Structures are given as C-alpha cells and as structure tokens.
Amino acid sequence: MTRQLTSSPAATAQAVPAPQRRGRWSGRTRRDFFVFLALALPNLALIAVFTYLPLINNMYYSTLDWTLGSTSATVVGLDNYVAFFTSSDAPQVLGTTLVFTVVTVGGSMTLGLLVALALNAKVRGTTFARSAVFAPYVLSGVGVGLVWLFIFDPGYGVLSWLLRGIGQQSPQWINDPQLSLVMVIIVYVWKNLGYCAVVYLAGLQSLPKDVMEAASLDGANGLRRFMSISVPLLSPTTFFLLITTMISSLQAFDLIRIMTPLGNGTSTLIYEAYLQAFGAYNRAGYSAAISVVLFAILLIITVLQLRFVERKVHYS
Amino acid sequence: MSTLSPVSPNPASGVGALKAPDGGPDLPARRDKPFSRANLVQALAGGYIPLIVATLVVVLPLLWMVLSSFKQPGEIVTTDLKILPQGLNLDNYHTAMTTVPFARFFLNSLIVTTVGSTVKVILAILTAYALVFVRFPFKNVIFVVILVALMVPPQVSILPNYILIAGIGGKNTLWGIILPGLGTAFGTFLLRQHFKTLPASILEAAEIDGAGHWRRLWQVVVPVSLPSIATVALVTVVSEWNDYIWPLIITDRPETMTLPVGLTLLQNSEGNGAGWGILMAGAVLVIIPILLVFAALQRYIVAGLTQGSVTG
Numbered sequence: 001m002t003r004q005l006t007s008s009p010a011a012t013a014q015a016v017p018a019p020q021r022r023g024r025w026s027g028r029t030r031r032d033f034f035v036f037l038a039l040a041l042p043n044l045a046l047i048a049v050f051t052y053l054p055l056i057n058n059m060y061y062s063t064l065d066w067t068l069g070s071t072s073a074t075v076v077g078l079d080n081y082v083a084f085f086t087s088s089d090a091p092q093v094l095g096t097t098l099v100f101t102v103v104t105v106g107g108s109m110t111l112g113l114l115v116a117l118a119l120n121a122k123v124r125g126t127t128f129a130r131s132a133v134f135a136p137y138v139l140s141g142v143g144v145g146l147v148w149l150f151i152f153d154p155g156y157g158v159l160s161w162l163l164r165g166i167g168q169q170s171p172q173w174i175n176d177p178q179l180s181l182v183m184v185i186i187v188y189v190w191k192n193l194g195y196c197a198v199v200y201l202a203g204l205q206s207l208p209k210d211v212m213e214a215a216s217l218d219g220a221n222g223l224r225r226f227m228s229i230s231v232p233l234l235s236p237t238t239f240f241l242l243i244t245t246m247i248s249s250l251q252a253f254d255l256i257r258i259m260t261p262l263g264n265g266t267s268t269l270i271y272e273a274y275l276q277a278f279g280a281y282n283r284a285g286y287s288a289a290i291s292v293v294l295f296a297i298l299l300i301i302t303v304l305q306l307r308f309v310e311r312k313v314h315y316s
Numbered sequence: 317m318s319t320l321s322p323v324s325p326n327p328a329s330g331v332g333a334l335k336a337p338d339g340g341p342d343l344p345a346r347r348d349k350p351f352s353r354a355n356l357v358q359a360l361a362g363g364y365i366p367l368i369v370a371t372l373v374v375v376l377p378l379l380w381m382v383l384s385s386f387k388q389p390g391e392i393v394t395t396d397l398k399i400l401p402q403g404l405n406l407d408n409y410h411t412a413m414t415t416v417p418f419a420r421f422f423l424n425s426l427i428v429t430t431v432g433s434t435v436k437v438i439l440a441i442l443t444a445y446a447l448v449f450v451r452f453p454f455k456n457v458i459f460v461v462i463l464v465a466l467m468v469p470p471q472v473s474i475l476p477n478y479i480l481i482a483g484i485g486g487k488n489t490l491w492g493i494i495l496p497g498l499g500t501a502f503g504t505f506l507l508r509q510h511f512k513t514l515p516a517s518i519l520e521a522a523e524i525d526g527a528g529h530w531r532r533l534w535q536v537v538v539p540v541s542l543p544s545i546a547t548v549a550l551v552t553v554v555s556e557w558n559d560y561i562w563p564l565i566i567t568d569r570p571e572t573m574t575l576p577v578g579l580t581l582l583q584n585s586e587g588n589g590a591g592w593g594i595l596m597a598g599a600v601l602v603i604i605p606i607l608l609v610f611a612a613l614q615r616y617i618v619a620g621l622t623q624g625s626v627t628g
Contacts, residue, residue, distance in 0.1 A: 028451075029451060032450050032451040032452065032529075033451075033452060035446070035450050035529050036446045036450040036451070036452035039442040039443065039445060039446035039450065039529075040442065040443045040446040040447065040458070042439060042442075043439040043440070043442065043443040043499055043500060043504060044443070044458065044461070044462075044499075045499075046439070046498050046499030047461070047462065047465045047499035047500075047501060048499075049480075049499075050473065050477055050480075050495075050496040050497070050498075050499055051465045051468050051470075051473065051499060051501070052465070052468075053476070053480075054472070054473035054475075054476035054477055054480075055468065055472070055473070057476035057479070057480075058472065058473070058475065058476050061475065061476065061479075114366075115366075115370045117366075118363075118366035118367045118369075118370055119367070119370075121363035121364075121366070121367065122363065123363035123364055123367065125364075125367060126367065128371075129367045129370060129371045131610075131611070131614050131618075132370075132371045132374050132375055133370055133371065133374055134614070134618055135374060135378075135607060135610055136374055136378075137621065138554050138558075138606055138610050138617060138621070139558070139603050139606055139607065140557070140558040140560070140575075140576055140602045140603055140606065141558065141560060141576075142558075142560055142576035142579050142580065142599075142602060143381075143576070143579070143598075143599040143600075143602040143603040144599075144603070146579065146583065146595050146596070146598070146599045147377055147378070147380070147381040147596070147599050147603075148377065150380075150381075150384065150592050150595065150596060151377060151380065153592065155393075156392050156393055156394070156592060158380060158397065161395075161397045164395075190373070190374075190377075194374070195621070195622065197370075198618055198622055199622050202622070247469070250469075251469045251471045253471060253560065253561050254558075254560045254561070254576070257560070257561075257564070257580075258579075258580065258583070270471050270472075273471075273472075273475075274474070274561070277475050277478075278478075278565055284475060284479075287475055288475055288476075291471075291472045291475060292472075294471075294472055295468075295469075295472045298467075298469060298472075302467050
C-alpha cells in the first residue's frame with residue numbers, strides 16, 4: 001500500500017506548476033481556459049449525455065404509462081411505483097435481490113478470504129495460482145454462463161455424472177425457481193471470488209509483521225493470531241469489499257440473462273427492469289420505476305460508504 | 317468508492333508487492349530438516365493443498381469447455397463421461413460459424429473493442445491532463461462530477477440510452493453500440509491520480525523550452541505514464557469485449573451483433589443436448605482472446621480492476 005488513490009494536498013501543490021499571478025484574464029489564463037475546454041469537453045459532454053441525462057430521463061419515464069415503441073404516453077405520477085410495490089411480483093423480486101446479494105457478497109468474501117490465506121502461504125506457485133484465481137473475474141459472463149450451464153445440465157453435464165456416481169439423480173436446475181437461483185449464485189461466486197481474494201491478499205500482505213511475531217512469541221497460535229489480529233486489521237479491506245461487491249451484485253446481469261433467460265426465480269431488480277422493458281411486456285414506464293428504485297438503493301449504499309468510511313473501521 | 321482502494325494504483329510497484337516471496341530468506345531458517353516428514357505434511361496441508369484446490373476449481377471448468385468444444389455430439393450425449401475428446405475435431409467450430417455468422421460477430425466485437433477502447437483512452441488522457449496541468453476555474457467541481465459518474469451504474473441507464481440512440485438511428489449500428497460508452501470516468505479518474513504524482517520539474521523544463529500543452533502532453537506526460545495508460549487501456553479492452561447488456565438491447569439483427577450477443581443467438585438455435593459442443597466452441601471464441609490478453613498482461617489488469625468496482 002505504497003500510495004493511496006487520493007493524493008495528498010502536498011503532492012498536488014508539488015505537481016502543478018505554480019500559477020503565475022498576473023491579471024485575472026491575462027493572455028495565458030484565457031488560452032488555458034480554451035485549452036482546457038478543447039481537451040476535456042468531449043469527454044465531459046459524453047458523460048453528461050449518456051450518464052447524467054439518463055438519470056433524469058429515467059425519473060421522468062417512471063411517471064409515464066408508456067409502452068416501449070409507442071408514440072403516446074400518459075403521465076400517471078407515482079402509479080408505476082405503487083403498481084410495483086403492491087404487485088405480487090414485488091416481494092418475489094425484492095426477496096430474490098436480497099438473497100442473491102447477501103449470499104453472493106457473503107460467499108465471495110468468505111471464500112475470497114480463505115483463498116487469500118492460501119495464496120499468502122510461503123510456498124512456490126502462488127503467483128500462478130493468484131492469476132488463475134483472478135482470471136474468471138475478467139472473462140465474459142456470457143461465455144462463463146454457457147460453460148456452467150453445460151456443467152449443470154441434468155442429462156449430460158459433469159455434475160449429473162458426479163451425482164450419478166454417488167447414486168443421486170441430478171435435479172432440474174433450470175426448471176426449479178429455487179434451484180436456478182442457487183445455480184446462478186454458485187456461478188456468480190465462482191466468477192467473482194478471485195477479485196475478493198486478490199484484494200484480501202493485498203490486505204494480508206500489508207499487515208505489520210512485528211505484531212504477528214510478537215503475538216507468536218506470546219504463544220498465540222495461527223487461528224488465534226488470525227482472529228485477534230488479522231481480522232480486525234483487515235476491517236478496512238473488508239468494508240471496501242463489502243461495498244464494492246454489494247454494488248456489483250446488485251448490477252449482476254450477464255449470468256442471469258444467459259443461464260435463466262426467463263428470470264424464473266432469478267429475477268432481481270435489474271433483471272426485472274430489463275424484462276419489463278425489453279422482454280415480453282414493453283412496459284417502459286414501469287421498468288424505469290424499477291430502475292429508479294435500484295438506483296436509490298445503490299445511492300444509499302454509496303452514501304453509507306462515504307459516511308462510515310473513516311469512522312467505523314480501523315483505517316491505517 | 318474508489319478512494320478506498322487498498323491496492324496501489326501503480327502496477328509496477330503495487331502488484332510486484334503482491335508476489336509471495338518464493339523461498340524468501342526467512343523461509344528455510346525455521347526448518348532445520350527441510351524434507352522431514354513433519355515439514356512435508358505441514359507444507360502440503362498448510363500451503364500446497366489449498367492452493368491446488370483453489371486453482372483446480374477455477375481451471376477445470378475452463379479446461380472442460382475447451383475439451384468439450386472438440387467433442388462430437390455422440391461423445392457428449394452419453395451417460396458415461398468421456399474426459400478427453402477422440403481427436404482435435406473442429407466440426408463444432410465449423411457448425412458454430414455456419415449456424416450463425418460467427419465471423420461477423422467476431423469482427424464486430426473486434427471493431428467495437430478497438431474503436432471504443434482507443435477513443436476512451438485518448439479521451440481519458442486529454443481530460444486527465446486538462447484536470448491536472450491546465451488552469452481552469454471549477455476544476456474541483458468537474459472532478460466531483462466525474463467521481464459521481466463513476467458511481468452511476470450503466471445498467472440503470474439502458475432504457476433512456478436505448479430511447480436516445482434508437483431515436484437518432486443508432487439501432488443495429490456499430491456506432492450505436494460504441495457511442496454511449498465513450499465517456500470515461502474510470503480512465504479519467506485513474507490517470508488524473510497518476511498525473512498528480514508526476515514531478516513538476518520535468519514539466520517546468522519542457523515549459524522553459526517553449527513546449528506548449530500539446531507537446532508537453534504527448535512528449536513528456538504520456539511517455540512517463542505508459543504503465544498507467546496500459547492499465548486503463550487493458551481494463552477498457554476487457555470491459556468493451558465482454559460488454560453484454562447494451563449490445564444486447566441495441567442490436568437485434570445478426571449483422572451488427574457482438575460475440576456475447578451472438579452467443580445468445582447460438583444458444584437459442586442449439587438448445588438441445590447435442591448442441592453443447594457447438595456452444596462450448598462459441599464460448600471458447602469469446603473467452604480465450606481475453607484469457608490470452610490476461611495471461612500476458614495480467615499485472616496491469618489486476619492493478620486496474622482492484623482499484624474500484626466500476627470498470628466502465
């Protein structure tokens with residue numbers, strides 16, 4: 001952890017050439033003004049049009065009764081939100097989102113920490129293993145989803161073969177809503193735990209060695225050192241991972257789309273928003289309302305992160 | 317969220333520090349007899365076995381994908397599992413290419429990734445340079461605008477962007493796929509943080525030599541920032557290549573589909589047991605290019621991706 005992303009004010013002052021104090025609108029200032037615009041404006045305009053404008057448009061669309069593709073729409077105020085929260089789908093969708101997020105976050109963080117401990121061992125081959133474990137994180141969700149669908153295939157998948165080996169019949173993963181959620185969660189954790197492992201590994205390797213040695217001399221065994229020293233000292237890493245994995249779990253789309261196209265039991269908020277607008281129904285206003293709900297949840301998480309970051313956790 | 321990063325942004329120093337000391341000096345000192353039974357058992361249980369299990373859990377499914385892509389339907393639709401294919405049979409690749417226009421998908425993905433990444437990296441360099449080295453009022457406000465954009469998930473913007481792009485005739489076009497993703501908050505943020513660490517002296521020297529902003533940018537700042545630029549470029553390439561939700565929505569004709577979307581098409585036409593070999597061939601074509609890039613340049617990619625959760 002040699003350098004934080006937020007550079008210190010001292011570094012800033014050092015790096016930026018000292019502004020020359022002449023007239024407020026001297027030739028150089030004016031030239032810089034236009035240079036800045038020429039360099040930064042294309043990017044800023046793209047961000048404004050395709051990141052900020054959609055947020056506003058989404059809120060507007062969410063007040064419309066509007067079929068995608070139709071040229072007419074009626075303003076219905078908050079009816080779409082009321083319709084969503086009072087529909088029979090709402091508990092289902094919110095429950096699925098909650099289960100998917102909690103289990104994938106908990107699963108990839110716990111397994112990620114265990115893998116990080118394995119990667120931190122003083123043996124040969126950890127560099128290769130670290131790369132291998134991280135690899136699924138950068139692979140196409142569509143490709144990964146297909147590979148695992150084949151593995152889970154009740155007729156010809158490896159898993160069904162293994163289950164037959166112990167005298168079991170493979171369950172119908174796709175047709176059962178609960179099992180398809182289990183399946184998607186397993187694959188999601190497989191794809192993402194490498195990210196947690198590598199971040200945890202960086203945390204483990206920045207732990208102060210002298211504290212560990214002192215505890216070791218005091219007779220604390222490996223488990224005791226891990227629970228009493230490593231875990232508390234890793235709390236900033238844990239908090240960082242909690243937030244980042246929670247945000248990405250709430251946005252998980254690729255695997256759900258490719259493994260369970262109908263969203264049978266796996267319809268999270270993001271997937272429901274997609275299905276409502278681009279699935280069979282073309283309910284644009286309703287879909288926008290779900291997107292706004294999702295955005296509100298993500299916003300709350302981000303704000304919580306900003307509020308608690310320096311206070312609640314040990315942060316060196 | 318990215319400001320919380322526990323990982324150094326500089327791949328050269330950051331990931332180097334991650335490397336486990338393979339047989340560091342403190343390792344043999346503890347062990348008087350390195351090959352004693354107790355030490356071997358300890359090394360296996362405490363070191364190698366978890367490491368091998370973790371690696372296998374990742375590698376085996378991918379290996380299975382590659383092996384299955386060479387198998388005939390008869391080798392897949394069977395109750396007794398055959399691990400190795402009978403031969404390096406490319407029929408599945410051939411079928412995948414002829415069932416759907418796979419070469420077209422591949423080319424589209426290549427174009428979208430190349431054009432999209434090139435433009436994004438250039439925009440990121442220009443914006444980051446402007447934010448760090450060019451005098452301008454409200455630079456901090458602009459930086460906050462970029463930071464907030466970093467936290468806006470692209471998924472919640474798909475419907476408004478679809479309506480916008482379809483409205484200006486971008487449906488089923490490659491530019492329609494590329495355009496909405498071109499603004500880059502991630503690259504700008506990462507490069508700005510790096511540019512801020514550059515010593516002022518090198519720029520002052522160039523300024524005294526009479527170099528304007530353009531020359532200072534390309535002849536001083538860019539050459540000394542190549543590792544950070546590579547990080548941004550590689551993370552961008554990976555996310556452009558894998559991007560799924562947006563191309564899926566904005567294309568519905570095979571001529572403009574990218575590989576991940578084309579695979580969905582293939583999945584619909586090869587949905588029975590005999591089609592698995594063909595689908596695995598398709599999965600190989602979308603996964604292997606990125607796997608190769610990752611294998612060659614992973615330190616940059618890992619450094620870039622572990623800095624923040626947003627990779628757009």
